[in-house]
Amino acid sequence: MFNLGSMFNLGPADPVVGKKSILIRLSAAEIFKFIGDDLFHNYPRWSPEVQELECLTDGPVKSGTIARQVRVDHGQRSESKFRITIYEPARRLAFAGVVEPYRCLYELQPQGREGVTELSFTFELLELKAFMRPFEPLVRSAIQEGATRTVENIKRLVESGTPGTPGAAARP
Template sequence: MVKAQASVEIERSPESVYRFIAEDFAQNYPRWSPEVKELKFATEGPLRVGSVGRQVRVDQGRRTESLFRITQMQPAARLTFESHSPSFLVDYRFVPNQDDGTQLTFTFELRRLDLMMRPFEKLIRRAVQDGARRTVQNLKRLIEAEQEPAAA
């Protein structure tokens, strides 16, 4: 398993950060993760536990397609996606801080490496960790630029 985690303080409320990430996911995900080339949901209506999506990504020149399902959705607290092919987990956690902001923690787990990719595991770990850091920085930049700060 390859696991990466990154956290960032965002100067917006957990509700605002959650809305940007979870409620507006279909619209905003390709913006904070430009590797996403296609994103579609098979489930109609607002996202909820059980919603199924399909994405096509190009990471470092490698194209992957995956089906994923929302497995946890707790307003202003947590959003989790899981996929079985390839096998991964993506988790966003939203924790309020003392300054009316949010500590966002992003976790990515690649649960299984193909046999032919195992010799490159160290490079993959580094790329995944770099991607996690880039994800939270992109989210911080977009959310703080577009979401109104909490009223004082």
């Protein structure tokens, strides 16, 4: 039997992953407050592609919290919902698309030096649509650049002021 899927390599593809780590001169607890507890205030600050962000569940940010975001990436507008899948204060924060196949993971690892933490960020696009597969190298490059920009933006924001305090980290 003739198989178009194998002929055009349309079977399941490996996820497209971007990962980057950076050292930050703050405790894991302070960084987690910024990225976890104050997610709805700060996420658009470290990821300026986020044009709208809305919490769809009641209460503080926790595992199971659902949000809606509108992003503009490279001129393309997209809307998605995501769910917080891991919420471990001072350790890990993860969220995943409710319908869209993506995951984000922020991991914090205190270093031997007091007050220094390694922040690792991983973005996984779990499925690349068939029409995008010819552009996979460009997609991989854009996702890796986005991962690098994410950790650099978080570092700049949290080291420039009091993490989580509205306006404190926005100083030039």
